[in-house]
Each structure stands twice: as structure tokens, then as C-alpha cells.
Amino acid sequence: MERRDFLIGTGMTSALAALGWSVGPADAEGLVAARRYRVGAATVHVLSDGYIPLGPEMLNGVTPEEFASLLEAAHISSDLHPTAVNAFLVEIGESKIMIDAGAGDILGPTAGKLPEVMNAIGIDPADIDTVIFTHLHGDHIGGVVSPSGNPFINAALRVASADVDFWTNADIQAQAPDAFKPSFDLARAALGGFGDRVDAFGSGEVSLAPGLTTVPLPGHTVGHTGLMLESEGEALFITADIFHVPAVQLSMPGVTIGFDTDQELARQTRLRTLDMIATDRMMMGGSHVALPGLGHLDTAGDGYRWTTARHQYG
Numbered sequence: 001m002e003r004r005d006f007l008i009g010t011g012m013t014s015a016l017a018a019l020g021w022s023v024g025p026a027d028a029e030g031l032v033a034a035r036r037y038r039v040g041a042a043t044v045h046v047l048s049d050g051y052i053p054l055g056p057e058m059l060n061g062v063t064p065e066e067f068a069s070l071l072e073a074a075h076i077s078s079d080l081h082p083t084a085v086n087a088f089l090v091e092i093g094e095s096k097i098m099i100d101a102g103a104g105d106i107l108g109p110t111a112g113k114l115p116e117v118m119n120a121i122g123i124d125p126a127d128i129d130t131v132i133f134t135h136l137h138g139d140h141i142g143g144v145v146s147p148s149g150n151p152f153i154n155a156a157l158r159v160a161s162a163d164v165d166f167w168t169n170a171d172i173q174a175q176a177p178d179a180f181k182p183s184f185d186l187a188r189a190a191l192g193g194f195g196d197r198v199d200a201f202g203s204g205e206v207s208l209a210p211g212l213t214t215v216p217l218p219g220h221t222v223g224h225t226g227l228m229l230e231s232e233g234e235a236l237f238i239t240a241d242i243f244h245v246p247a248v249q250l251s252m253p254g255v256t257i258g259f260d261t262d263q264e265l266a267r268q269t270r271l272r273t274l275d276m277i278a279t280d281r282m283m284m285g286g287s288h289v290a291l292p293g294l295g296h297l298d299t300a301g302d303g304y305r306w307t308t309a310r311h312q313y314g
Helices: 013-018 064-073 115-119 140-144 161-167 172-176 178-192 263-281
Strands: 033-040 042-054 080-091 095-099 130-133 156-160 198-201 207-209 212-216 225-231 234-240 284-286 294-300 303-308
Touching: 033 225, 033 234, 042 140, 042 225, 080 140, 080 284, 095 207, 130 140, 130 198, 130 207, 140 178, 156 161, 161 178, 161 198, 172 178, 212 263, 234 263
Parallel strands: 095 130, 130 156, 156 198, 234 284
Antiparallel strands: 033 042, 042 080, 080 095, 207 212, 212 225, 225 234, 284 294, 294 303
């Protein structure tokens, strides 16, 4: 296996640094933030876990000069892209469903802010009845692996069985470069934190709660999963990691990231998904879209233009 073909996403600063990739300076200030939206009878909280500074060497299909030009066009005055890390809390009736759990302490001080955010808006992790992992990369599961243990003590875990099978496979781990072997251990630890409350789902569309359905988005990982929330004629498509660097990948949607398990499949999935979102004028939420984290896509030349979701007054 070639190194760049096996970048299956540890979500660990040490692994990125070992490959010589930019992980950015440590700046932990001013990251506590959340936004709330109504989707029909459901309430969606977009919770910021912080951000990851990413450089052009993380991407395939864009030159450093193109990367810098696109960041400048997006009014980002940095050599690195501040890639947001979001989790989503969905309240449907009496249910409280957490979609992803942030990075915990594995990415350094720019991420791992989810506990502060939840505390700030009055959400007790013990009140969450279901946690959904869109996939088993570190920036989505690290929040349940800490010295104090999994904070979602009463929650069942839903996760794609394809990702569980991949990340718990000792043979695949043995073939991985040393820098990436710890990500398999991290996935096992995150799954182990839920004990017998793990309920894996299969391929295809699966209903996880009234109005909340899985959407397979393979390529980033084998079991990478989006979620469609529908209520009272309104809808929100949570696309997880369909893209990571919006300033680049919306203008150049063929660009992939090193953490994609299958680069070509991830590219095809992105192109198909972005086209559907723009054509159907859907509202989407992304794990790596800066707050408020929700918005709309329109075609713009060979790429797409992002419009932030309007503020809901009242």
C-alpha cells in the first residue's frame, strides 16, 4: 500500500506531523459556540467542537498556489484553512440524539470544545438517549475516549456496520503504516465505551428515529454515512464529511483529501451529492462547515456557491 493511498484518517495530530503535513498553531481561545434551528417539529443544535488548521499538502488535485488563491478569495488571511469541526444535537419529541462527539483531546487545543458548548447551552450528556457516529474517524469519536470515560452514559450507539468491521479488523490494522495504527485502537476504544449498547446498522437507508434516515456516502470511509432529517414538510441533509475544505472543494469539487479511504469513490460520492443538493435546493449541514454550519448550494461555473442558512427570528 502506498502511504498517500492509505490515509484512512487517524484524526491525530501526531500522525499528521509524522507525515510532514501542516497542523497549524495552537490557539484555543474563543471557540465556544452553537446555533439552533427548527426543522419542522424538530430542533437542531449545531455545536462547534473547534477547528483543525489544514494545509494544501492534505489535499489531492490542487496546487499550493491554487490553494492560497482560493483561501484569499474566501477572505481567509492564513496559509492554513480553519476547518471547522461540528457535532449536531437533534431533538425529536422526547428524544435527544447526538450526531458525532467531537475530537476530545486528540487534536490539541483548537478542538475538543464540545463539552464546554454543551454545558453553555444546558445540555447534560447523560440526557442523550442516542449517539450516532457518521464514521469512525478521530475528530468524530474522540469525545467519548477520555480519562473520565464516555460522557454519554445512557445513550445507545448507532454506527454503520461497515465502519465497525473495518476499524476493528486486526488484519487491516497490521497492513497500515505505523502512524495510522493507533486510529484502529481509538475506534475500538470508542466502541468499547458503549459496551453492549452498540447497535450497528447495515447498508442502504435505515430509519434511526422518526424522520431521521441514514444516507450512505461511501468513500471517505467504507461506512461513511449522512443523515436526512424530515419533519412537517421541511428537511435537512447532514452530509458529515462530504467535504473538508469548503473554500477549495466547493470551487474544485474533484479535489480529495488524504483521509479518504477510497479517493475515487469519495470524489464520485461528493460530485453526486453536491449536484443533488443544488438541484433539489436542499438545506444541508456539514461537519466541516464554519458556523452556523447550515446552508444551501447553488452551481457556480464548474463548482458551487455556498449561502449560509438564513437566521430564524422568533
